[in-house]
Structures are given as C-alpha cells and as structure tokens.
Amino acid sequence: MDFNLNEDQHLLRKTVKRFTLQEIESIAVQIDQDAKLPDTLIKKMAQIGLFGMAVPRQYGGAEADHVSVVLACEEVAYSGTGAWWLVAFNNSIPECIAHFGSEEIREKYIKPMCNGAGYSSIQFTEENTGSDPKALMTTAIPDGDDYVINGTKRFSTFGGRDGYSVLFAKDETGNCTAFVIRKKGEGYGVKKSWDLTGGGGIETVDIIFENMRVPKANLLGEKGKGFETLRYWIATEKIEQCGASVGMAQAALDEAITYAKSRTVREKSISTMQGIQWMLADIYTKIEAARWLTYRTAFLQDQTHPHWMTEAAAAKLFVIPAVLEAVDRARQIHGAYGYCKEFKIERIVRAIAGATGIATSLEINRSIVGSWLSK
Structure with a gap:
C-alpha cells in the first residue's frame, strides 16, 4: 500500500498550483x-493539459488517471471560484463519452473538449425532475x-457557452x-441565467x-438506458467535487492560520491560544481524512473496482460534511472579518x-450506500 503520489502527479500539482x-x-x-x-481561461487550461486527462490519447486525451483529475480540481478550487467546474466538466464529460460512445461519436466530439475548443455540459435536471429519469418531460x-x-x-x-453537451430525454x-449534442444550434436557446450564492464562474x-x-447516430450508450450513462458520469463528478471541496477547505485553513498569526489580543497572537490551536487541529484532521478518502475513491475508479460508483457516494457522504x-x-477563527x-x-x-x-x-447518496449494504 503506497500513499505517495508519483512523479507525474507531483509535477501536475505543482503546475496547477502555479497556474x-x-x-x-x-x-x-x-x-x-x-x-x-x-x-481566455479555457484555452489557457487546455494548453497545460487540464482537460481530457483520463481520455485515451487517440481521442485527444492524456491517458492519465482519475487521481490526477482530482488533483487538478483540488488546486484550481483553492481559488474559491467556480473555475474548477471547467476542469471537472471538460474531464468527466469527454471521459463519459469515451466510455459509452460509438467510434464515430468519440472521433467527432471528444477532441474539441480536450483542446479547449468547446465547453462541456450535462443536461438532465428539469424544473420538476431531480434524479428521477421517469419524471423527465423533455x-x-x-x-x-x-x-x-x-x-x-x-x-x-x-449551457450558454459554445461546445457540446450530453442531453437526457x-x-x-x-x-x-x-x-451528444452541439450546443447553440437551431432549436437550442438559453432561457434563464441563475444568480448563484457562490462559486462565481459556474455560469448556470x-x-x-x-x-x-x-442525428440518431448521436445516441450515447444503449437506447433507453440513459440512466446508466448518467450514473457513471455523476459518480465521476462526485469524486471531482470531493477533490474540489478539499481544495477549498485547504484554502480556508491556510487563511485561518495566516489570520490567527497576525491577529493579536493582549499583545499575543491568537495562534498561541489553546482554543484556536485546537480549532486548527480539528480543521486539519478533517481535511486530511477527506483528502485521502477522495484519493482512494479516485484510485478505485482507476482500478475499475466493481463498486467504485457506490464508493463515490460514500466518499461524498463523508467528505462534504467534513469540509463544510x-x-x-476557519470562518469562526476570523471573527467578524469572516463575514x-x-x-x-x-x-x-x-x-x-x-x-x-x-x-x-x-440524502440520495445515503440511499445509494444504504441500499447496497442492505442487499
């Protein structure tokens, strides 16, 4: 059992951190x-190889591993912006197409997602549809x-950017x-842009x-089995989301440490106070546990473990509450400045x-893991 990142992964982390x-x-x-x-960001990301990392080289990818994708999401998310979604989508979606698509679809659509020529999207959710494919109205x-x-x-x-999408209907x-569809063609229109609380740059x-x-040739996977395609993609996205969340939590810890060292009370830095040190210790421990569970889950996907999608649900169940x-x-350590x-x-x-x-x-992920354990 080796918990060390390899040389390529270390180099990738260093490169993305600097970027x-x-x-x-x-x-x-x-x-x-x-x-x-x-x-200009999409082309800059493509130039340093942040897209299609787990996609075979013949389709424009790097044929790397999913752990590397997680590392990239983690470092970009450190910025506290939605830029990591661009990395996540232009990895998980072309990889999903490579997994389920015909040779014609792979040759036609994956390369533009890998070289930064197009933004990748997923289009499943509807106004009255969460995760239930039977409720689709499209x-x-x-x-x-x-x-x-x-x-x-x-x-x-x-969805309002040029590029390609996986559409479920x-x-x-x-x-x-x-x-697989080309966005912004005839019959395709942007109806509303959502103003989200945070994660600037998600562009929803x-x-x-x-x-x-x-074209009928653009069918992805087997007809009538779109939910299998969705399950595969969303499991990958959960792992990427966990990686990004760890990156944001690490940034929060670093900000808290910096603030605690600079803030003085009674001529002493609050970082010397036991209460603050305990809080920092708790934050650090949660982040490390979340980070390594995320890496392990990405590793299981690389190994095509038979239950990697369930493990992705379990990872989200632990990682997201922990990093939140x-x-x-970390916000509390900042006092009023955290607001x-x-x-x-x-x-x-x-x-x-x-x-x-x-x-x-x-809640959905609890049901996924719980039903699997109860079989």
Whole structure:
C-alpha cells in the first residue's frame, strides 16, 4: 500500500498550483462579482493539459488517471471560484463519452473538449425532475434519421457557452436515452441565467429545446438506458467535487492560520491560544481524512473496482460534511472579518455552500450506500 503520489502527479500539482495563483487568484474577486469566467481561461487550461486527462490519447486525451483529475480540481478550487467546474466538466464529460460512445461519436466530439475548443455540459435536471429519469418531460421523438428534441433543462453549467453537451430525454418508448449534442444550434436557446450564492464562474442556465434535431447516430450508450450513462458520469463528478471541496477547505485553513498569526489580543497572537490551536487541529484532521478518502475513491475508479460508483457516494457522504465544518471553523477563527467580502474566507464559505445539494444531495447518496449494504 503506497500513499505517495508519483512523479507525474507531483509535477501536475505543482503546475496547477502555479497556474491557479497566476491566472485565477489574481482575478478571483472579479470572477466572483461577474459570475463569469474569462473567455481566455479555457484555452489557457487546455494548453497545460487540464482537460481530457483520463481520455485515451487517440481521442485527444492524456491517458492519465482519475487521481490526477482530482488533483487538478483540488488546486484550481483553492481559488474559491467556480473555475474548477471547467476542469471537472471538460474531464468527466469527454471521459463519459469515451466510455459509452460509438467510434464515430468519440472521433467527432471528444477532441474539441480536450483542446479547449468547446465547453462541456450535462443536461438532465428539469424544473420538476431531480434524479428521477421517469419524471423527465423533455422528449426525443424519432423522425427519419434524426430525433426531434422538445423541452426545458434546468441548471445547465456552461449551457450558454459554445461546445457540446450530453442531453437526457424521454424517448418514444418512455425511457431515458442519452445523446451528444452541439450546443447553440437551431432549436437550442438559453432561457434563464441563475444568480448563484457562490462559486462565481459556474455560469448556470436554463435551456429550452424547440424542435431541435439530433442525428440518431448521436445516441450515447444503449437506447433507453440513459440512466446508466448518467450514473457513471455523476459518480465521476462526485469524486471531482470531493477533490474540489478539499481544495477549498485547504484554502480556508491556510487563511485561518495566516489570520490567527497576525491577529493579536493582549499583545499575543491568537495562534498561541489553546482554543484556536485546537480549532486548527480539528480543521486539519478533517481535511486530511477527506483528502485521502477522495484519493482512494479516485484510485478505485482507476482500478475499475466493481463498486467504485457506490464508493463515490460514500466518499461524498463523508467528505462534504467534513469540509463544510472545516470551512465554518476557519470562518469562526476570523471573527467578524469572516463575514466581510474583503477576506477570501467569505468567498470560500459561499463557494462551498452548495456542495450538499449539487451533483446529487447527501440524502440520495445515503440511499445509494444504504441500499447496497442492505442487499
């Protein structure tokens, strides 16, 4: 059992850490205020190899491991912005297409997601649909060589950006089927942009489909089995989310340490106080436990462990509450300053707040793990 990162992973972490400091941290406040990523960021990320890392080289990927993807998400999320979602989506979505797609789909759609030519999106959620494929209202009706798509999707990250998406719709048999689509084509429209509490740069929108035609050749996976595709992708996304959450929690700890050393009470730094030291110790311990559980889960995915998707649900169950508590403790150490926008900790608190409900709720993951254990 080796808990050491390999040479390539160490180099990747160092590279992404430097990139985040130079390209994201310097404009993090602006990203948070504008709720939009700079148009140039996607190409810059692609140039240092942050997309399609686990995708085979023949499709434009790096053929690396999922642990490396987690490391990248962790370091980018350290900024307390939504920039890590770009890394996550342009890894998990092309990797999902590589896993389920036909050779024609792989050749046509994956490379633009890996080289930064397009933003990747997932379009499953609807106004009255959380994680239930039977409740889908968006339809895909066959017509000649195409499917005609009608309906509305909610909370589509980067749905208003040029690129490609995996769309889930109810086919003519009443079952959930997945398709790969080109965004912003005829019949594709952005209906609403959501103003989120934190994680500036996520760029979440509602999408309306009005008689949008999708070639039958763009079907992803087996017809009527779109939920299997979704389960695979969302499990990958949970692991990436755990990595990003660890990164934000680490930033919160570093901010708390810096503040505690600089804040004085009765001519002494509050970092010398036992109560503050205990809080820092608790934060550190939670982060380390969350980090290594996340790495282990990504490793299990790399090993194609038969239960890696269930392990992803279990990881989220532990990691997200742990890092949320860690971040809140770091905020408490800041006192009233933890509630001020001039301090990075305030941005981190808002950025991580949605983790319990985004990429499936904690309750759904409890059901996944509990039902598996009860079999």
